[in-house]
Amino acid sequence: MEKTYNPKSFEDKLYKEWEESGCFKAVRDDDKVPFTVMMPPPNITGQLHMGHAMDETMQDTIVRFKRMQGYCALWLPGTDHASIATEVKIVEQMKKEGLSKESVGRDGFLKRAWEWKDKYAGRIVDQLKKLGSSCDWSRLTFTMDEKCSRAVREVFVNLYNKKLIYRGSRIINWCPCCKTGISDVEVEYSEENGSFWHIKYFVEGTDTALEVATTRPETMFGDTAVAVNPNDTRYKHLIGKNVILPVVNKPVPIVGDEHADMEFGTGVVKITPAHDPNDFEVGLRHSLPVVRVMNDDGTMNSLAGKYEGMDRYECRKKLVEELKTLGNLVSIEPHAHNVGHCYRCGTTVEPIVSKQWFVKMEGLARPAIHAVLDKKISFVPERFAKIYYNWMENVKDWCISRQLWWGHRIPVWYCGDCGAEICAKEDVQACPHCGSKNVAQDEDVLDTWFSSALWPFSTLGYPDDTSDLEYFYPGDVLVTGYDIIFFWVARMIFSGLEHMRKVPFRDVLIHGLVRDEKGRKMSKSLGNGVDPLEIIDKYGADSLRFSLLQGVAPGNDTRYSDTKVESCRNFMNKIWNASRFVIMNCEGRNVKPLSEVKLLPADKWIIAKLQAAVRDVTLAMNKFELGIACQIMYDFMWSDFCDWYIELVKPVLYSEDVAKRDGAISVLVFVLENALKLLHPVIPFVTDEIYRNLPNASGTIMTKEFPRYNAKLAYKKDAQAFEGIMDVIKAVRAVKTELDCPPSKKVNLYMVTESKRFISANEESILKLAGAKDIKFISSAEEAGENAVTKVLAIGTLYIPMGELVDLEKEKARLQTELEKVTAEIARADGKLNNTGFISKAPKKLVDDERAKLNKFIAMREKILNQLKSL
RNA sequence: GGGGGCAUAGCUCAGCUGGUUAGAGCGCUUGCUUGACAUGCAAGAGGUCGAUGGUUCGAGUCCAUUUGUUCCCACCA
Numbered sequence: 013m014e015k016t017y018n019p020k021s022f023e024d025k026l027y028k029e030w031e032e033s034g035c036f037k038a039v040r041d042d043d044k045v046p047f048t049v050m051m052p053p054p055n056i057t058g059q060l061h062m063g064h065a066m067d068e069t070m071q072d073t074i075v076r077f078k079r080m081q082g083y084c085a086l087w088l089p090g091t092d093h094a095s096i097a098t099e100v101k102i103v104e105q106m107k108k109e110g111l112s113k114e115s116v117g118r119d120g121f122l123k124r125a126w127e128w129k130d131k132y133a134g135r136i137v138d139q140l141k142k143l144g145s146s147c148d149w150s151r152l153t154f155t156m157d158e159k160c161s162r163a164v165r166e167v168f169v170n171l172y173n174k175k176l177i178y179r180g181s182r183i184i185n186w187c188p189c190c191k192t193g194i195s196d197v198e199v200e201y202s203e204e205n206g207s208f209w210h211i212k213y214f215v216e217g218t219d220t221a222l223e224v225a226t227t228r229p230e231t232m233f234g235d236t237a238v239a240v241n242p243n244d245t246r247y248k249h250l251i252g253k254n255v256i257l258p259v260v261n262k263p264v265p266i267v268g269d270e271h272a273d274m275e276f277g278t279g280v281v282k283i284t285p286a287h288d289p290n291d292f293e294v295g296l297r298h299s300l301p302v303v304r305v306m307n308d309d310g311t312m313n314s315l316a317g318k319y320e321g322m323d324r325y326e327c328r329k330k331l332v333e334e335l336k337t338l339g340n341l342v343s344i345e346p347h348a349h350n351v352g353h354c355y356r357c358g359t360t361v362e363p364i365v366s367k368q369w370f371v372k373m374e375g376l377a378r379p380a381i382h383a384v385l386d387k388k389i390s391f392v393p394e395r396f397a398k399i400y401y402n403w404m405e406n407v408k409d410w411c412i413s414r415q416l417w418w419g420h421r422i423p424v425w426y427c428g429d430c431g432a433e434i435c436a437k438e439d440v441q442a443c444p445h446c447g448s449k450n451v452a453q454d455e456d457v458l459d460t461w462f463s464s465a466l467w468p469f470s471t472l473g474y475p476d477d478t479s480d481l482e483y484f485y486p487g488d489v490l491v492t493g494y495d496i497i498f499f500w501v502a503r504m505i506f507s508g509l510e511h512m513r514k515v516p517f518r519d520v521l522i523h524g525l526v527r528d529e530k531g532r533k534m535s536k537s538l539g540n541g542v543d544p545l546e547i548i549d550k551y552g553a554d555s556l557r558f559s560l561l562q563g564v565a566p567g568n569d570t571r572y573s574d575t576k577v578e579s580c581r582n583f584m585n586k587i588w589n590a591s592r593f594v595i596m597n598c599e600g601r602n603v604k605p606l607s608e609v610k611l612l613p614a615d616k617w618i619i620a621k622l623q624a625a626v627r628d629v630t631l632a633m634n635k636f637e638l639g640i641a642c643q644i645m646y647d648f649m650w651s652d653f654c655d656w657y658i659e660l661v662k663p664v665l666y667s668e669d670v671a672k673r674d675g676a677i678s679v680l681v682f683v684l685e686n687a688l689k690l691l692h693p694v695i696p697f698v699t700d701e702i703y704r705n706l707p708n709a710s711g712t713i714m715t716k717e718f719p720r721y722n723a724k725l726a727y728k729k730d731a732q733a734f735e736g737i738m739d740v741i742k743a744v745r746a747v748k749t750e751l752d753c754p755p756s757k758k759v760n761l762y763m764v765t766e767s768k769r770f771i772s773a774n775e776e777s778i779l780k781l782a783g784a785k786d787i788k789f790i791s792s793a794e795e796a797g798e799n800a801v802t803k804v805l806a807i808g809t810l811y812i813p814m815g816e817l818v819d820l821e822k823e824k825a826r827l828q829t830e831l832e833k834v835t836a837e838i839a840r841a842d843g844k845l846n847n848t849g850f851i852s853k854a855p856k857k858l859v860d861d862e863r864a865k866l867n868k869f870i871a872m873r874e875k876i877l878n879q880l881k882s883l
Numbered sequence: 884g885g886g887g888g889c890a891u892a893g894c895u896c897a898g899c900u901g902g903u904u905a906g907a908g909c910g911c912u913u914g915c916u917u918g919a920c921a922u923g924c925a926a927g928a929g930g931u932c933g934a935u936g937g938u939u940c941g942a943g944u945c946c947a948u949u950u951g952u953u954c955c956c957a958c959c960a
Contacts, residue, residue, distance in 0.1 A: 016922070201958090208960090226960065239960090276959045283960090290960075350958070395887070402886065402956070494955085524888095529895090531953095563896055563907075568888080569954095571895065579908055582922040593919035637899065643907070658919075666918090742926090748914090749926040755915060783917085837904065849940025858902060858941095865903070 013595060013705060017581070017588035019552025022701040026712075027141055035715055036146045038086030040483045047083035048487040049075050050468050050517075051147060052500070053155060055094035056132040057101050060139045062526040062534060062572050063493065065544040066560040069694075070523060070638060071491045072145050073561065076693035077633050078488075079146070080718035086484050088471050089140065089147035091133040093156045095419035095460035096190060096198075100356050102128055102418070118417050125418045129154065142545060144553050144696045146714070153471045155463045156420065163470035164420045164463050165437045167511055171371065172424075172435040177412070179424075179433075181302075181367045183289040184411050185352060188310025188324075189359035192415040193368050195459055196408060197498045199352040199361055208347035209332060210278070212340045213238055213255040216263050222247070222255055223342055225277040227349060228287070229335070230328040232257065233305040233316045235264055237283040239294055242268035244279055258340040259331070260317065267298045286365040302365050308415075310362060324362070369413035369422060369456070373506075377404045380506035388515045389505065392636050393567045396494060396522045403498050410503075412459045419457030427451050465503035468516035487517040489636070494522050494567065521636045524569035526560070531571055542572055554695035555581040561694060562646070564639040583646060584698050587691070590654045591702040594680045597665055602674070603707045606682045609675035612664070613734045613774055618657040620731035621648060622683050627721040629690055638694075645691050653683060656738070663780045681706060686719045693718075736767065736807035737774045743803040743810055744782035750826070751801070751817040761787040762796040765808025793882055802827065802879040804834075804872045809879075824883055831876045834869050841866040 014021070030036060040046075049071050054064055071087060079085035102125055103113060113121050133154060140147065153160065171177040184193040209229045212221035222238060238255050240247035247266070254263035264283075271294050272281045285295030286304040295302060305315045312319045312327045319327040335341040352361045381404050383389050384397050391397040413422060425434045427443035428450035434440050442449050466474070468490075472481040486508065492501060501520055508516030527533060528540040535541065547556050559580040564570045611619070625648040632641040657680075664676040685706055692699040692713050703713035740761075748755055761784050765771060768789050771778070775787055790796060796811030799818040803810040844850050844862050851859060 013919095016920080201956090224960080228960090271960085273959055281960045288960075290958095349960095399887070399955075406957080498956095531895095565897070565899095568896090573895075573909090575909060576895080578922080582920095585920065585922045589920035589923090591919080596919075632899080635899070639897065640899075643897070646907080654919085655924080659917090659924090662918085745925060746927085752914080755925065756917075780917090833904085840904080844941080847940050851940080853940050854902070861903070 013588070013592045013702075015589075015592075017552070017585040017698065019554065019584070019697060020549075023142075023144075023548075023553055023697045026697055026700055027144065030146065030712065030714065031141075031149065033712065035712065036087075036148050037150055038084055038148045038484070040479055041084045042483075044082060044084035046484050046488075047075070047078040047085045048484045048517075049085075049087045049489055049491065050471065050487050051087060051089045052490075052492050052496075053090035053092040053153070053464070053467065054136050055092050055097055056129050056136065056154075057094050057097045058132065059135055060544060062542055062544055062560075064139075065143060065556065066523060066526050066564075066570070067491060067493065068140060068143055068145050069557045069560050070521065072143070072147075072696075073557075073638060073693045074489060074491070074521075074633070074636070076146055076696060076714060077718060080689065080693065080714070080716060082717065084483075086151075087145070087147040088151050088153065089137070089145070089149065090153035090155065090467070090471065091129075091136055092464060093129065093154065093419060093460060095414060095416055095457060096192065096194070096356050097460075098125065098128065099416050099418040100190060113417065121417050129156075139545060142548055142553060144557065146696070151471065155460070155467070159473065160463055160466070160470045161420060162437075163466045163474050164458065165423045166475040167466055167507070168423050168458075168462075169435055169437050170511070176372045176375065177369060178372060179367065179369050179413075181365055182370065182409075182411070183287075183292045183363050184366050184368055185354075185361040186308070186364040186366065187354035187357065187359055187361055188308065189357045190354060190416070191308050193364075193366055193411055193413065194354060194361065195411045195461075198355045200355050201350040201352050203348055204351045205346060205348050206351070208277075208345040209335075210342040210345070211258065211282075211335055212342055213257065213280075213282070215250060215266075216254040216256055222250070222266070222280045223278045224280045224282045225345075226282055227347060228328070229331055230312065230316075230319075230324055231284045231287040231305065232282065232331070233260060233312070233319075234284045234286045234303040235282045236285060236295065236300040236303055237265050237267045237298060239267050239269040239272045239281045239283050240279060241270065241272040241274045244272070244274045246279065258335060258338060265298075265300075267294070267300075269294050269297065288363055292365060304365055306362060306364060310359075368411050369424075371410040371412055373407045373409050376506040376510055377407050379509045380404055380502065383505060383509060383515050389517065390519050392519055392521045396497060396520070396567065399494075400497060400502060404502060407502075410459075412462050413454075413456040414459055415455070416457050419460060420463055422454040422456050422458060424454045425451045426454070461499055461503055464500055465507040466511070468504055468508055469512050474511070485512065485516075486514050489519040489521055490517045491521045491523070494524065497522070519636070522567050523564070524567060527569055527571050529571060529573045534572075547574075547577055551577050551581040552584060552697070554698045555584050558583065558642060558695055561638045562642045566636060583650065584695065586650055586654060587695075587698060588702065590649070590658060591684060591688075591705070593658060594677075594684050595702075595705050595707075597677055598681065598707045601677055603681050604674055604678050606678055609678045610671060611675060611679070612672070613730060613737070613770070614657065614660040614777060615675060615679045616727040616730040617734035618652060618679065618683055619725050620727040621652045622686055622719075623721055623723075623726045625652075626686065626690060626719045630718075630721065633693075642694060645687075645694070649687055649691070653687060657683070659781055660777050663776050667776075685709075688713060689716055689719050733770060734774070736805070737771065737778060739805045739807060740771070740778055740810060741782045743805060744778075744784060744812060747801050747803065747812050747814070748783070751814055753814065753817055755783055758783055758785045759812055759814070760785050762790050762800065762811040762813070763787060763808050764790055764792065764811075767807050771807070793879060802876075804830070804875040804879075806868055806872075809875050820883060824880065827876055827880050827883075831873065831880070834873050834876065838866065838869045838873060841869065 075085050075087040185199045186193055206227050208225050210223055210225050212223055214221045235257055250266050251268040253266050256263055271290055283291045283294050285292045285300055285302040307313050310324050312322050314320050354361055425440040427448055429448035430446040432443055432445040440451050443451050468487055469485055472485055504516045555577050559577040625644055628644045629641045661676045664672050688699040688703050700713045703709050797813050799815055800811040800813040841862055
């Protein structure tokens with residue numbers, strides 16, 4: 013083995029082996045319990061970022077853990093066509109070549125899109141492999157694959173036939189840049205400093221005017237009424253009369269409607285049903301005409317008169333000028349308000365009435381809410397269930413049609429002769445009603461999330477009744493960020509319930525965002541994104557993986573930093589070198605099974621620590637507390653195994669006693685092997701590479717059984733007793749540092765203790781690790797001679813003659829501080845034990861523990877006091 | 884307007900259903916070429932767990948109020 017951890021020398025090689033050996037493949041095995049994870053398919057818009065890296069690492073860790081535990085683990089990978097996002101990118105790319113969608117045509121455009129897909133999907137797969145993802149590549153799915161298309165059509169037609177999909181004219185969010193409608197969740201709001209224009213609308217045939225206030229004056233051309241509150245005494249009498257729209261000089265009625273808030277503004281609202289969702293509702297209530305005044309690209313249409321063809325904002329400017337000239341403009345107030353933007357291109361969306369396809373949500377939402385209420389699905393952490401309820405309870409119908417080309421085309425055909433609307437799973441060649449061949453498919457495609465919603469079952473063969481579907485569905489855990497709960501998680505839940513009659517997964521593990529060092533979102537515009545591949549190249553995939561899991565709590569955002577990865581790289585190096593030490597010592601030796609060797613106290617201690625780590629890691633993993641699991645592994649490996657056990661075992665390894673040497677090497681190998689298995693789900697590469705160098709190892713570690721807690725090896729009492737020995741070592745080291753005594757200088761130790769035999773049995777360890785010549789057991793402090801520093805420990809009192817290094821005053825002060833500490837502890841424990849409530853109500857074990865502690869501290873105080881006296 | 888999150892060591896954060904003397908990484912101080920590792924070892928300094936009140940035998944942990952910060956949802960034109 014090399015002297016330092018060098019991930020490049022083995023990561024690619026190991027991944028290739030894993031893949032070729034087929035151990036990522038999940039094949040139905042009825043003797044095993046399935047464990048299914050569906051990878052959230054990354055968009056093919058670009059490459060993976062740190063957020064993906066964390067998401068994938070979490071999934072891989074869980075899947076590897078379950079696989080080692082004996083489950084038939086399926087992690088199904090894929091990529092998403094990301095309809096609008098990809099289309100925007102391709103349009104951008106074409107623009108650079110001087111091309112447009114129109115110039116290349118639908119077929120030409122789709123050809124380009126597929127080329128794009130081939131390039132980027134491939135890149136994503138390569139990145140996933142670099143990370144070590146153990147997914148079943150034989151099942152790699154793209155959301156526009158034939159099997160997904162079949163599922164989409166099946167679902168669309170079923171919902172259509174159940175009247176849960178309908179087509180209608182509604183106010184939707186229109187992106188004038190992407191020239192498509194988008195759903196409510198695709199709109200991002202941000203506060204902007206706009207203006208409030210107050211405009212006079214004269215009441216027909218009078219000199220009195222109503223003052224309306226608007227943030228979008230250009231929609232005035234589409235005003236078909238003015239509303240006042242029916243209870244508003246100021247305006248009540250005018251209801252039923254008309255006002256004259258300025259500029260166009262057209263009369264529109266004054267209607268009474270609750271929508272007009274008497275408290276807000278002037279209490280008069282202009283009603284533009286075609287360009288505002290609330291106005292649309294008012295329009296329905298009062299049977300007002302719906303007049304659309306804008307084109308799809310955000311320019312004004314012919315109804316805007318001389319402003320026809322002008323951009324909406326240009327028109328706004330010019331129109332305000334004109335109103336001013338006409339004397340209709342009363343005032344302009346600054347007004348901060350939330351403005352919606354397209355989540356893909358950032359353009360301000362325009363609420364516009366448009367004929368679109370919708371999914372009726374009412375009936376679908378209810379069971380989806382109950383699935384979570386009834387704990388058929390659990391969110392981790394739980395608080396995200398609230399966010400989910402809140403959204404589901406107020407969900408509006410889902411606009412699913414997009415005026416785009418890249419995506420699943422809506423499976424509806426229109427007959428040009430009889431006007432029939434035909435929704436079918438198979439392409440329609442002739443009208444089933446009149447036989448006409450003059451049929452054309454709907455031009456629009458579906459919202460990309462429509463196919464994503466079916467991901468948990470479309471990937472397993474739905475609508476066919478496949479064996480995979482029966483075995484692997486529903487999935488076990490879905491791992492994703494909180495930012496797509498509405499987009500995706502919610503929609504998978506109601507889709508699974510509606511089409512499979514079962515929830516799509518049991519748990520939803522929610523993680524946060526990976527931010528930059530300063531806590532900012534990583535984004536292209538800020539240029540603060542970090543490429544996972546570069547980090548892998550520099551520090552290794554395992555270092556990155558560990559750093560992404562360490563210290564994260566479910567649902568919380570986390571910060572990425574190079575120094576964190578570096579410290580994880582150091583941990584990898586530590587594991588590497590500890591292993592190198594073990595393996596070097598195995599050479600030429602016969603490594604016996606643990607059951608055949610005699611265990612020393614230190615051996616029992618490390619084995620006990622291992623058992624505790626196995627137990628705690630398993631518990632944490634089962635609760636998806638990956639950060640905690642990592643911490644436990646880290647502490648065990650570094651502190652317990654490397655810093656203590658390996659140092660403890662060195663003198664044994666170099667001793668003449670063959671039996672002892674055999675024991676030590678057996679324990680080293682046993683503990684290391686188990687630790688590697690424990691660590692493997694998080695850091696698969698380095699653990700496997702080392703594992704292959706262990707004596708008696710065969711094949712890859714990833715197919716080995718995950719360690720199980722073994723109560724027979726828990727050695728609780730032995731471990732506790734051994735901590736007493738460690739206390740002696742720590743005490744000697746501390747004294748040396750305090751007195752500026754070089755660690756290499758060997759000191760004599762004297763002890764007053766009742767554990768002579770146990771200490772003798774561990775004498776070698778103490779001498780080596782503490783840097784001491786010998787230990788003498790004495791019966792009183794005087795025997796240690798003058799100038800001895802005293803350390804009062806649980807196992808006994810330690811005297812270290814330090815000769816001229818001891819400063820009596822300093823020693824007194826030191827003992828005084830210790831006395832204060834111990835006295836404080838006594839007061840604390842005493843207070844607890846004198847509390848009748850504690851004695852009667854707290855668990856007995858706790859009370860006993862506290863009493864033992866008190867006794868220990870009292871004894872220590874006595875000893876310290878004696879020592880102070882003798883000084 | 885509604886709903887969350889966060890506030891713990893100089894910095895970044897853990898701390899699960901309330902129960903050892905509140906932890907880690909990085910940074911800092913001091914000392915170490917101890918035969919796996921200086922990507923290392925040892926010893927240390929550093930915290931009244933944002934504030935106030937409450938529940939409890941016991942609160943960093945639960946409840947209420949409050950301050951700061953941040954996010955999501957809705958939206959009054």
